[in-house]
Ligand SMILES: O=C(O)CCC(=O)C(=O)O
């Protein structure tokens with residue numbers, strides 16, 4: 001960029017892009033490379049992919065030639081300029097390396113705040129630079145950490161309350177002004193997609209429940225990513241709503257603007273929900289999350305975006321469904337170009353058909369329809385989905401189809417036979433420990449052989465709150481359990497385990513006061529030893545937001561590598577809350593799922609008496625559909641347990657859970673995944 005005059009006046013050039021941060025950052029180098037030495041500074045990225053340039057000028061007339069790499073040119077949708085003093089004559093020519101293109105800049109005069117503003121921008125630039133260094137690590141945090149999403153939700157709600165107040169006064173935002181129109185657009189989007197139906201509820205509550213709902217969250221992240229920068233960078237915003245501007249900008253300087261990865265991650269979660277629960281896209285887009293009608297809906301732009309992301313990640317059937325819905329909606333709401341949607345749909349069908357072949361029908365993770373789809377309107381509606389075809393054929397208690405059983409169990413089915421179910425019952429346990437005589441525990445069998453029990457009302461609200469608030473600061477993205485091994489190659493910085501899309505929760509290890517109090521309670525109920533050197537692991541507290549899941553797995557991973565005393569002989573898992581929709585624990589080989597019930601816990605042995613893994617205890621956490629899920633695992637090690645439980649010379653003999661100290665006659669072993 002060439003600046004033809006020098007010193008005295010500050011110019012901030014904002015290049016608003018729809019490129020993501022990495023692009024913006026890379027691009028800033030490209031822009032920087034051609035910047036003239038008269039520039040004071042350039043920052044890209046932190047403030048929603050803006051490049052900020054401050055130049056000092058001494059004439060009222062200035063020509064700027066900004067040379068930008070051609071690859072970056074496509075990403076720029078707006079170029080506008082803020083000056084702290086009026087310039088009489090201002091020309092901006094934006095050009096690429098190859099050819100000159102004159103860009104129509106929107107001239108924005110932030111007006112005469114003078115040196116204060118210059119200082120403010122300079123300070124901002126320093127902050128931006130600092131922020132930029134942190135950005136790489138904090139990428140896509142809003143979609144991963146529910147607490148960050150909740151912070152964003154609370155913050156946005158406060159902003160919207162302020163904006164609504166300003167709308168009520170025609171002085172701040174004159175009727176028919178462009179800024180008013182933008183603010184109205186923003187506020188309308190908020191009210192149309194917040195978790196409450198009534199505006200008054202938004203005023204009465206700090207939390208709008210947006211972050212508990214996949215649709216509302218998707219719209220929140222999009223709105224803040226795309227619309228908020230446009231609103232606050234309007235030429236009059238800073239002048240008429242300066243305190244609000246400062247609050248917004250400083251909030252995001254401390255944290256970060258949502259990225260396109262955040263949007264993609266939320267969409268991936270929606271697609272996972274679709275894959276597992278096979279919801280009807282039309283109903284989902286009109287706010288139905290399972291059986292709950294919510295206030296958040298999706299329009300044609302959203303359907304188009306979700307379809308495009310599904311296509312990108314190879315979920316062809318889903319992509320076609322979303323794009324067809326997008327096409328239907330665009331004819332009514334006209335919010336995007338019909339041609340775009342039609343083109344993408346055409347393309348999705350072609351890709352689906354190219355990738356489809358008969359052998360795919362054997363694949364257990366199907367993302368196809370069960371036949372090729374024609375371009376005729378509605379043809380896909382008459383086709384079946386491979387997923388459903390396979391579910392119908394194979395789901396149920398069958399050792400080879402854990403994934404399909406998982407889908408069925410998550411959706412609320414149960415594959416236990418009548419005979420198996422007839423052996424289940426509940427009882428009050430008052431003999432396992434003397435303390436239970438005055439406070440018996442209500443226990444229920446969820447399965448017999450392998451025994452899985454649920455203990456009700458074992459932990460209390462206040463205790464849960466204490467554990468959650470102590471665990472919160474240490475939460476990190478969950479990994480699969482490899483913490484005992486050297487993961488140096490795969491480890492994500494600052495984490496102890498390998499992160500994976502198999503398990504999308506955040507967790508932390510809690511070893512404080514409540515850990516030993518709860519361990520005592522577990523000892524009383526199970527007769528096992530938890531306290532003492534290496535007897536059990538610290539409590540692992542996990543939180544799942546919508547879409548959060550853990551696919552079927554065994555808890556005693558590492559069995560082949562760890563010394564026997566370190567094996568996780570049993571799992572005791574607490575539920576900290578009731579989940580609005582979804583979030584069951586599915587025992588895929590046994591055909592039964594446990595619904596999270598606040599204060600209760602489930603317990604089972606992962607191994608046989610001979611120490612071999614009991615593959616029938618394979619289990620997974622179903623994705624949360626609505627709300628959040630908090631749970632905690634207490635893994636009990638085999639070390640000190642040999643004194644508590646009878647050994648056996650027989651192979652594959654199971655530990656039994658006694659009922660008031662009585663071992664019931666053994667039932668026939670269920671499932672058939674018996675392995676040593
Ligand atoms: O949260 C659940 O339902 C299951 C979690 C689980 O299996 C685990 O963390 O190992």
Ligand SMILES: [Fe+2]
Nearest residue numbers: 553554555619
């Ligand atoms: Fe598990």
